[in-house]
Amino acid sequence: MTIDTGAGPRSAATTRGAARALDLLDGPVTDTTLRRYLEGIPGVDAVGLDQRAAGLGTRSIKTTSKAMALDRIIELIDLTTLEGADTPGKVRSLVAKGITPDPSDPTCPRVAAVCVYGDLVPVAIDALGALHAPRSREAGTGPGISVAAVATAFPSGRASLRVKLADVEDAVAGGADEIDMVIDRGAFLAGRYSQVFEEIVAVKEACRRPDGEDAHLKVILEVGELVTYDNVRRASWLAVLAGADFIKTSTGKVTSNATLPVTLLMLEVVRDWHRLTGEKVGVKPAGGIRTSKDAIKYLVTVAETAGEDWLQPHLFRFGASSLLNDVLLQRQKTKSGHYSGADYVTID
Amino acid sequence: MTRLAVPKTYKLYIGGKFPRSESGRTYEVASKDGAFLANAALASRKDARDAVVAARAAVKGWAGTTAYNRGQVLYRIAEVLEGRRAQFADELVRTEGLPAVTAEAAVDLAIDRWVWYAGWADKYAQVLGNGNPVAGPYFNISVPEPTGVVAIVAPQAGPAHSLVGLISAVAPALVSGNTVVVVASQAAPLSAISLGEVLATSDVPGGVVNVLTGSPAEIAPWLASHADVNALDLVGAGALDWVQLQMDAAETLKRVLIPEDGADPAAPSLDRIAAFTETKTVWHTKGLL
Numbered sequence: 001m002t003i004d005t006g007a008g009p010r011s012a013a014t015t016r017g018a019a020r021a022l023d024l025l026d027g028p029v030t031d032t033t034l035r036r037y038l039e040g041i042p043g044v045d046a047v048g049l050d051q052r053a054a055g056l057g058t059r060s061i062k063t064t065s066k067a068m069a070l071d072r073i074i075e076l077i078d079l080t081t082l083e084g085a086d087t088p089g090k091v092r093s094l095v096a097k098g099i100t101p102d103p104s105d106p107t108c109p110r111v112a113a114v115c116v117y118g119d120l121v122p123v124a125i126d127a128l129g130a131l132h133a134p135r136s137r138e139a140g141t142g143p144g145i146s147v148a149a150v151a152t153a154f155p156s157g158r159a160s161l162r163v164k165l166a167d168v169e170d171a172v173a174g175g176a177d178e179i180d181m182v183i184d185r186g187a188f189l190a191g192r193y194s195q196v197f198e199e200i201v202a203v204k205e206a207c208r209r210p211d212g213e214d215a216h217l218k219v220i221l222e223v224g225e226l227v228t229y230d231n232v233r234r235a236s237w238l239a240v241l242a243g244a245d246f247i248k249t250s251t252g253k254v255t256s257n258a259t260l261p262v263t264l265l266m267l268e269v270v271r272d273w274h275r276l277t278g279e280k281v282g283v284k285p286a287g288g289i290r291t292s293k294d295a296i297k298y299l300v301t302v303a304e305t306a307g308e309d310w311l312q313p314h315l316f317r318f319g320a321s322s323l324l325n326d327v328l329l330q331r332q333k334t335k336s337g338h339y340s341g342a343d344y345v346t347i348d
Numbered sequence: 349m350t351r352l353a354v355p356k357t358y359k360l361y362i363g364g365k366f367p368r369s370e371s372g373r374t375y376e377v378a379s380k381d382g383a384f385l386a387n388a389a390l391a392s393r394k395d396a397r398d399a400v401v402a403a404r405a406a407v408k409g410w411a412g413t414t415a416y417n418r419g420q421v422l423y424r425i426a427e428v429l430e431g432r433r434a435q436f437a438d439e440l441v442r443t444e445g446l447p448a449v450t451a452e453a454a455v456d457l458a459i460d461r462w463v464w465y466a467g468w469a470d471k472y473a474q475v476l477g478n479g480n481p482v483a484g485p486y487f488n489i490s491v492p493e494p495t496g497v498v499a500i501v502a503p504q505a506g507p508a509h510s511l512v513g514l515i516s517a518v519a520p521a522l523v524s525g526n527t528v529v530v531v532a533s534q535a536a537p538l539s540a541i542s543l544g545e546v547l548a549t550s551d552v553p554g555g556v557v558n559v560l561t562g563s564p565a566e567i568a569p570w571l572a573s574h575a576d577v578n579a580l581d582l583v584g585a586g587a588l589d590w591v592q593l594q595m596d597a598a599e600t601l602k603r604v605l606i607p608e609d610g611a612d613p614a615a616p617s618l619d620r621i622a623a624f625t626e627t628k629t630v631w632h633t634k635g636l637l
Contacts, residue, residue: 332575338596339397341576342404 020277021197021241034193038237044229044265053261056304057297066296070331071109073295074101077324078148078284078317080115081348082155082252088123091116095127097346098145102328104344105335111324112313113178115148118171125175134177134216148178148218152203155222155251157182161199168206171215178216179207180248185225188235196235200242218246218284221266224256232262236269246282252319257287260297267305274306283310286319292330295323321348358388358537360395360561361544363402364554370394375562377537380445388537391562393570396529399558400576403497403527406555411494411525419469421551422522426462428550429543433459436539440508443536454508458515461616465519472523472621480629487632492625494525495603496578499571501531501564502540503584503613510536513613514543517583518557520620529558529577531568533584537561564588572596579603579624583614 025033061069079098081090094114102108110131114124124147125132133144149171153159159167168179181203187195200219207215219239223232239247247266249258263285270281283306289295295318302310310316325345332340358377359366368374373390389395410418429436433455440451473492480488498521503513510533521528532540544559560567565588571577572593580597582590586607597604605623608614 338573338599339400339570339575341574341600344575 020243020279024241029194029197031192031194034197034238035191038193038234041233041237044233046229049229049261049265053259053264053301056264056301057260059297059300061296061300067331067334069296069299070292070327070334072299072311073292073318073327074111074324074331075109076311076313076316076318077111077327078113078115078286078319079111079324080252080286080319080321082115082117082150086117086120088120091120091123092127093346094348095124095145097324097348099128099131101324102331102345105331108328108331110143110145112317113146113148115150115178115180115319117154118149118151118167118174118176121147121149121171121174121176132175134213146177147175148180149174149176150180150182150251152181152199154180154182154220155253157184157222158186161202164199165202165206168203172207172209176215178218178246179203180218180220182220182222182251183235183239185222188226188231188238193234193238196238197242200239200244204243216245217243218248218282219244220248220251220286222251222254223249223258223262224254229262229265232265233269236266240269240273240281244281246284246317248284248286248319250285250287252287258285258289258319260294260301263298264301264305267302267310270310271306280309280315282315282317284317284319289318289320290322290326292323292327295320295327356386358386358541358561360389360391360399361541361548361557361559362395362399362555363405363558364548366544366548367395367398369562370398373562377443377535379442385442386538388541388561391531391560391567393567395560395562396567396570396574399529399560400497400499400571400574402555403529403558404576406527406553407494407496407525409553410522410527410556413525415470415473418523418525419466422462422466422469422519424550425546425552426459426466428546429455429459429462432542432546435542436511439538439542440511443538444507444510446507451508454512457508458512461512461515462519464616465523465621468618468621469523472618472625475618476622476625476627482631485634487634488629489632490627490629492524492622493628495624495626496526497529497576498526498579498581498624499529499531499568499574499577500581501568501583501585501588502533503608504533504564504587505535506611506613509533509584509613511539511543513584514540516612516614516616516620517581520614520616521579521581521624522556523621524625526579526624527556527558529560529571531564531571531584532559532561534561534563568593569596572602573599575600577602579605581605581614581623583608 027033081094098111098114134146151167151171152164221235328345329340369389371392374387375390377385377388436455437451440446476492478490482488500517503509540559573596580602
């Protein structure tokens with residue numbers, strides 16, 4: 001589905017924040033204009049979406065294709081630890097695992113990023129040392145690893161804008177390359193779209209650094225709390241209009257997390273946005289992706305929906321912690337010819 | 349009025365469920381004189397993989413139950429077996445062509461062995477463990493602990509081996525808290541699948557015993573080289589290239605029991621329990637007074 005608004009092609013310079021929206025909304029950004037636009041988007045054919053996702057999940061990826069897929073999955077992982085019990089030591093071991101996922105195999109690629117709470121960003125940067133490099137800005141996979149921080153009163157987002165912005169500024173000042181923010185689901189569900197919009201714009205501003213670069217902004221929709229596919233599609237458009245660099249499914253802290261249909265739906269939004277404006281927005285499914293088999297289904301879905309261009313760390317990520325171990329086990333199986341076991345990967 | 353026969357579908361037993369082989373393959377099980385008896389699932393390497401995953405997941409719970417409780421659960425298996433004596437005797441008669449009296453005696457023997465091993469569950473640690481003498485103010489204690497996931501190639505051919513041999517191989521591994529993936533007798537797998545039904549309806553948690561039917565020659569190498577299998581009992585692998593299996597197992601430091609011939613393979617002994625245990629030794633300070 002492509003939404004044709006009649007708006008002409010836009011210059012590449014107008015990528016920032018509200019500028020994206022003004023063209024589409026035909027007027028100032030208010031609840032009324034946003035609602036007119038977002039609720040004017042056609043509803044999602046839920047049965048069709050589920051079927052399409054299930055169909056994409058049946059592709060058989062074997063032998064050399066599987067080996068390539070496994071390596072690519074590792075290169076796309078945001079290795080994550082988001083527990084109340086996180087310690088500097090835990091973050092250092094996470095970073096060590098991100099740098100050398102499989103000590104028994106030097107050909108194993110590195111993860112794209114580590115994702116931690118804001119206060120642990122300096123610890124992660126210190127542990128990465130010379131390998132710390134923002135991976136979000138350019139295409140391709142490099143040797144470095146970037147540091148992502150969750151912010152804006154993650155995971156609930158229930159705090160005043162002032163507190164949320166302070167949270168973001170802290171993480172950016174600490175050196176985070178990427179900020180994972182949560183939207184205010186309460187405001188979204190109550191129909192106060194402009195409040196959600198303004199918050200994303202404000203957080204995007206707070207991601208600016210004095211040196212002119214800015215931290216990449218991932219906007220977490222928390223699809224488990226949006227309940228319907230229609231809401232997910234609206235929230236995706238809202239986030240993209242407000243200037244998100246990435247749209248991310250979930251926090252991993254509620255019962256319903258990333259699913260294949262929801263990710264497919266978000267990829268369709270991203271694809272449509274690209275057709276409309278030429279801009280590429282990333283997608284990050286997070287939470288609940290634990291097996292290589294599942295992850296490969298996501299790769300197929302990305303390639304078939306947004307295109308193979310998206311299978312790069314600056315446009316697609318997996319938010320995961322236990323996924324990496326399963327990929328390593330599969331990788332060891334592919335290399336050695338016999339099944340591996342949990343004793344041959346680290347305990348996280 | 350003649351009644352339409354209801355032939356039984358013999359499937360695998362993995363993780364407490366009865367799946368067909370993921371490969372969709374089956375093979376014909378015939379009686380001693382060649383008459384068709386049933387179609388059994390021909391397990392693939394991926395079924396073996398799934399079975400190991402189920403067995404691994406079950407280790408924590410099974411090894412974590414108290415020894416007394418484990419004994420009760422094992423005894424309960426014998427109770428349920430007792431209630432299905434006729435079925436097991438009938439299957440032995442049909443698959444192995446044994447005389448009815450011999451078959452019934454074999455079922456009794458199998459049940460008695462469960463009871464015997466059930467009794468060991470809260471006793472083997474006293475016999476295999478030890479308080480070691482040390483020259484210092486310490487307690488020094490050695491206790492046996494389960495090895496983990498045990499893969500078993502059950503006795504393949506021989507009178508009543510498909511039941512007695514199977515049980516004699518599986519029961520001792522369970523006593524200490526190991527979980528089991530067993531490849532049943534290829535020619536006579538019906539008893540093994542019926543045993544799966546007994547296990548599913550007794551108190552054994554799913555995944556503690558997993559039964560694969562099919563070709564040991566095809567499945568055993570995958571189990572022998574599987575890094576998540578901790579021990580390998582080759583009691584019924586005499587006809588296979590078992591030295592190669594032993595070498596594969598050595599790659600991941602498995603405990604291996606070699607094939608046994610003779611009339612009663614895996615005859616009951618404390619050694620078979622001890623074979624799948626690891627000895628943990630702890631030092632503990634004691635007061636100087």
